[in-house]
Amino acid sequence: MSNFKTRILANQEISPGYWRMRIQAPGAVADCRAGQFLMFRVQLSLLPLLRRPFGIFRTGFQPSDVDGLPPVEYLEILYKVVGQGTAMMSELHHGDRVEILGPLGRGFDGGEPGRRKILVGGGIGLVPLYMLAEQLVDGSEVRLLMGGRTRDDIIVVTEFERLGVQTYVSTEDGSLGDRGLVTAVLQQQLDADPDAEVFACGPLPMLEAVYGICRQRQVPLQVSLEALMACGVGACLGCVVKGVGHSETSPRFLCTCKEGPVFRAEQLAWDRLDRTEGTCEGCK
Amino acid sequence: MSNFKTRILANQEISPGYWRMRIQAPGAVADCRAGQFLMFRVQLSLLPLLRRPFGIFRTGFQPSDVDGLPPVEYLEILYKVVGQGTAMMSELHHGDRVEILGPLGRGFDGGEPGRRKILVGGGIGLVPLYMLAEQLVDGSEVRLLMGGRTRDDIIVVTEFERLGVQTYVSTEDGSLGDRGLVTAVLQQQLDADPDAEVFACGPLPMLEAVYGICRQRQVPLQVSLEALMACGVGACLGCVVKGVGHSETSPRFLCTCKEGPVFRAEQLAWDRLDRTEGTCEGCK
Amino acid sequence: MSQQSTAKVSLAVEIAGLRMKNPVMPASGTFGYGEEFAPYLDLNRLGAIVTKGLSLRPKAGNPTPRICETVSGMLNAIGLQNVGVDAFIEHKMPFLREINTPVIANFFGNTLEEYGEVARRLNEIPELAAVELNISCPNVKQGGIVFGTDPQAAHQAVDVVRKNLDKPLIVKLTPNVTDITVIARAVADAGADAVSCINTLTGMSIDVRRRKPKIANRTGGLSGPAIRPVAVRMVYQVVQAVAIPVIGVGGISSAEDALEFLIAGAQAVQVGTANFVDPDAMQQVIDGLERFCIEEGIADIRELIGSLEV
Amino acid sequence: MSQQSTAKVSLAVEIAGLRMKNPVMPASGTFGYGEEFAPYLDLNRLGAIVTKGLSLRPKAGNPTPRICETVSGMLNAIGLQNVGVDAFIEHKMPFLREINTPVIANFFGNTLEEYGEVARRLNEIPELAAVELNISCPNVKQGGIVFGTDPQAAHQAVDVVRKNLDKPLIVKLTPNVTDITVIARAVADAGADAVSCINTLTGMSIDVRRRKPKIANRTGGLSGPAIRPVAVRMVYQVVQAVAIPVIGVGGISSAEDALEFLIAGAQAVQVGTANFVDPDAMQQVIDGLERFCIEEGIADIRELIGSLEV
């Protein structure tokens, strides 16, 4: 794929404020790994200037709409409208030209086959977990704990269920599933199966809570982080997060774009992460 | 009208590189005078930043596409794609939202009823002449001399003919009408009727030639000029042109946007106009 | 905005004794003498009106082309074309007098004497609420050094104006300097009641096919959204450096833009290039400020001024 | 571009003895150490490669957030995070050595001694074609005055580097000065072989809801298309002021943008922020320059350099 000029196949609002965009992408199925992302160029003019990072939700093939042509390979992103760039994206249509750079970054490591997998995701944090689930369901039992502020934040449940993933929904306002935080559900799940492995993506406070739980129980954890990004390829050093052992004199910064966005929990200096590392405003 | 948020009714290419846009504009028929212009905001973001000036081609009513609603009032502009702004305009569609400021500036003075009127226009310079012709045909015989580099530059002839205007076409490459410059035709016309009045719009070299001819024969001339504009309302002083009697110590600048774009030939310091006054690159 | 909500929020500010209904006024040179915008905007709703820059004698300005567009900005080299201070008094003040909004006359000179003389004449106009001194001009008597780029020259210009003026004196600073706080302190020492910053950044744009500068004067002043980060930074620096009030200018086209300056510590803001893009830009800024205060539960906009947490 | 047309146009230029296939290279800090862009671009086709700024010891840089977007630009306060000169030699040079494009190491220091010492170490790398000295850093031993904003300090920094260096020396100028020609002359006098301008303009952006600067360091460097007019103006001024070659930087993202600088007199150009927007931006610039020359009937791009008619 790399830097790719292509076209939109579909762009639809799937829940208030959440959109799903399908983009034509030859090679995507073979190239994209669970947890990787792409940099989306909102328009070809210079405003907004920078590309926007989005996780790759899934890849696949759809039948061509021209008889006799082979199926069309695509990838999908799911995005929440939070600012100028995503607002402009929501106005794009089938057939519009876009430019994407990807797949980028390190994705998830599949863990040990056989051990139960618990995926934890909030809102748009579900995005990188879908391809992970696709990959894991073959060798392990997979459970998804999804949380959100309200029922609007609970998206794409059916897609996960279709894979055979058992899903647990909780919302802070109780408008869907259990009332409360997803971390409470995680505790229960780990009580039931202390040998599980955990994969999480969502706002930093949630990740910190998940980390606390997993650390205490010595459960393997991988997290997918967000950061402000300019280049997406490890060149600008805008997206750094503090790695374990980091100090002023021997800096150990990790690039979220290149060494992440997925990290094993042990890689990060959890006690030294600022609230601006690992997650952004839009992710709350 | 003034500053007006509205919608596009239609936007079509009428000759290679020339487009015609119809914009919904309540009040336009009563408000717009022949020769006036508007400032078009290409998009609501900040790039391109400045509005683009366009002559008002015509105004009118079209039937509503909803049964039982009154006819829809519109204005039309004709534009040539020359740069970033006009390229973006050519991608707008029926129903897209746009913002226009206008009608602006001073239009044509109708001259003396009964005297023959000769309109001279090159390419996009025809735009301000159509409403003028509409107004003049009632009281005078109207002839239109249209020139261009090639046949593609000869637009909207039929519209003028439908008004009962006799049209004379010349192109530099001879691909339509006579081969040669429109000024040669003007000489002939004035030989035939020395009492005619002349109205011209087009590139500065053409206007200068027309001025030379009219001056020599003492024929009344009004010209419509172009200039780079930021505000369109007389505030920025970017669009000035030298008025007759202008000097460094007693400056007599005229704002093309406010005191023009139509001037009586006697108002201008013809011998002191730079090639950057009165016309722009895009107009060539 | 409903009248209800209007009652809840106070947008009024005061700068050097000048009371304004709200902190929003035009930037000099982008609003003519006010009347040009009367069809598009209720001038009575503005915080103040700032005129085009005036000089002792009428000024022809630069040859054309005088303006060109740049990425999210524009260059201008109008060359300070203006009717001169006397014609201003005779032809423009009568219109401005009728408006219930304080009028600030922007002016400039090319020698210290000119600065003093214009100040003296403006001082005699009772309806003028304040003056704004543009020091981004070359001193033709001193090798063309720009008053505003040299602390001594800036001090002198302000000093001579101060001696001829009883009205509040705002001094407009140029951003084309190494350290704007040095100039700000110099003009504060010389008796300025307030500073406004920034004027335009010097820039240049080239037509590559014709191999010519896009504006006849070669270089021009860059304004518009593109320069806002530079303006916010300088306003923030000047607020820390001087005790007199600061007016923020540069790239403002929305309430959010204006808020950046207010939060950085500006007591008021000026809207320039945005007036060309949207003749009612200032009205939108004022309405947006009010809306923001309501949303954030702020009763008085002055609570926001200088509220930056660093 | 067909091979035919390639044969017709020469894009080659030479700066201070450094021969380049074309005048296009990355701006320091926007292209990592080259390898980050290898998947997107043939590094062999560039005029040169300029590295991230290096310092004597590894540097942690600033806290996050370090970047934010502005209108047609961005602010960065990376804080010059880098691996340090020794790690550069050990880990980054092996990759760069394999590429058939001259490598220019950008570096900086916070004291004169540091500048001298880094220069000494870089001088020992045979495969390094030239160095670029970033003087937009504070001198921690002299009250934090930024070397590049003071002619004496700039002269000293260049002087100490010159004494430790045999390779071509490019000095990168900051635009945050009153008169860039004064600094350009100072560094030329001290023995610079070329200057590159401009580095970023200092700017600031505020999150109005949180009342906080958008980047942790409060202020950052403004780059991108928004600043191009300032950069073109400064390059034009510096070209008039000094005899050594000038490299143009600031807001270039297309061949037309690059041509503005070349026509203003720059011998080469650097592409910065545009690399983030388009990882093959430089390839597009190179192809576009060639196309422009063909269209305009220019056989050698050097005919265009300094061709501005004023």
Ligand SMILES: Cc1cc2nc3c(=O)[nH]c(=O)nc-3n(C[C@H](O)[C@H](O)[C@H](O)COP(=O)(O)OP(=O)(O)OC[C@H]3O[C@@H](n4cnc5c(N)ncnc54)[C@H](O)[C@@H]3O)c2cc1C
């Ligand atoms: C690796 C990664 C994967 C992501 N995956 C998704 C996803 O699958 N779906 C989704 O909806 N969002 C995702 N995000 C967040 C998404 O990038 C932002 O919501 C988006 O950039 C906001 O752009 P905007 O122009 O609408 O917002 P604005 O606030 O106008 O953007 C201004 C600037 O801030 C940056 N920015 C703003 N919010 C964020 C954020 N949360 N993270 C990073 N940069 C931000 C923008 O990229 C832009 O440069 C991801 C972020 C990262 C880093």
Ligand SMILES: Cc1cc2nc3c(=O)[nH]c(=O)nc-3n(C[C@H](O)[C@H](O)[C@H](O)COP(=O)(O)OP(=O)(O)OC[C@H]3O[C@@H](n4cnc5c(N)ncnc54)[C@H](O)[C@@H]3O)c2cc1C
């Ligand atoms: C009073 C008036 C009436 C006009 N009427 C018409 C019309 O009816 N149809 C039509 O096609 N064109 C008309 N023009 C010219 C039209 O404004 C320009 O072609 C258009 O602005 C080009 O915009 P751009 O972004 O495509 O070009 P760019 O070259 O990218 O524009 C860059 C800047 O230069 C300005 N500019 C470029 N060319 C011109 C020009 N010829 N005149 C003024 N400003 C220019 C733009 O407004 C913009 O600010 C008129 C101009 C004026 C002043």
Ligand SMILES: Cc1cc2nc3c(=O)[nH]c(=O)nc-3n(C[C@H](O)[C@H](O)[C@H](O)COP(=O)(O)O)c2cc1C
């Ligand atoms: C066309 C134009 C004319 C200007 N004339 C003046 C002037 O006469 N006096 C002055 O002090 N500033 C003048 N300025 C500078 C503006 O007042 C303002 O400082 C600058 O444009 C930055 O603000 P903005 O980005 O909102 O436009 C002018 C600016 C423009 C664009």
Ligand SMILES: Cc1cc2nc3c(=O)[nH]c(=O)nc-3n(C[C@H](O)[C@H](O)[C@H](O)COP(=O)(O)O)c2cc1C
């Ligand atoms: C993220 C980032 C990092 C930079 N790091 C350096 C650096 O290490 N050394 C340096 O001399 N300039 C550095 N710069 C400045 C650029 O080299 C260049 O001068 C500036 O960005 C203007 O060019 P542009 O508008 O094309 O980006 C950096 C710029 C950016 C955006």
Ligand code: FES
């Ligand atoms: S986004 Fe540039 S280094 Fe990660």
Ligand code: FES
């Ligand atoms: S366009 Fe501003 S004065 Fe005419």
